Amino acid sequence: MSKAVFYHAGCPVCVSAEHTVADCLNTPVEKVHQGEARSRVSEAEKLGVKSVPALVIDGQVFHINHGADLSILK
Amino acid sequence: MSKAVFYHAGCPVCVSAEHTVADCLNTPVEKVHQGEARSRVSEAEKLGVKSVPALVIDGQVFHINHGADLSILK
Numbered sequence: 001m002s003k004a005v006f007y008h009a010g011c012p013v014c015v016s017a018e019h020t021v022a023d024c025l026n027t028p029v030e031k032v033h034q035g036e037a038r039s040r041v042s043e044a045e046k047l048g049v050k051s052v053p054a055l056v057i058d059g060q061v062f063h064i065n066h067g068a069d070l071s072i073l074k
Numbered sequence: 075m076s077k078a079v080f081y082h083a084g085c086p087v088c089v090s091a092e093h094t095v096a097d098c099l100n101t102p103v104e105k106v107h108q109g110e111a112r113s114r115v116s117e118a119e120k121l122g123v124k125s126v127p128a129l130v131i132d133g134q135v136f137h138i139n140h141g142a143d144l145s146i147l148k
Contacts, residue, residue, distance in 0.1 A: 016134060017136060020076075020132070020134055021099070021131070024100050024101060025095070026100045055095065057098075060090060060094055062091060063138070064137070065135075065136055
């Protein structure tokens with residue numbers, strides 16, 4: 001089974017992607033709110049995440065629309 | 075059940091999004107290759123698709139990474 005992590009910032013663009021894409025994947029998805037878990041911003045960055053919302057599945061990064069750049073969440 | 079359409083152009087970015095995101099949704103996904111079904115480029119445009127790969131679920135557009143602008147597929 002795939003490992004999926006959804007990085008978001010709670011913004012409307014993120015919420016839409018969360019409910020319509022991330023929640024509809026047939027694999028469990030860990031959700032990380034970058035505003036509340038700032039220590040994980042650098043983790044996301046290392047994985048190649050540039051902006052949120054983003055879905056990382058088995059190491060592949062999928063930016064879904066554009067809510068906020070990761071840089072403003074640091 | 076949601077109606078999902080995945081618009082793509084067969085490029086590596088599209089293929090990655092197709093196999094890792096679109097194919098893993100728990101809803102049937104119609105796949106439209108914009109290079110082979112050019113009549114559907116304007117359909118995608120009307121829905122708000124700006125680039126491929128893009129997933130349209132119940133009228134909501136999700137651009138997943140960036141493979142190609144729709145304009146070059148016309």
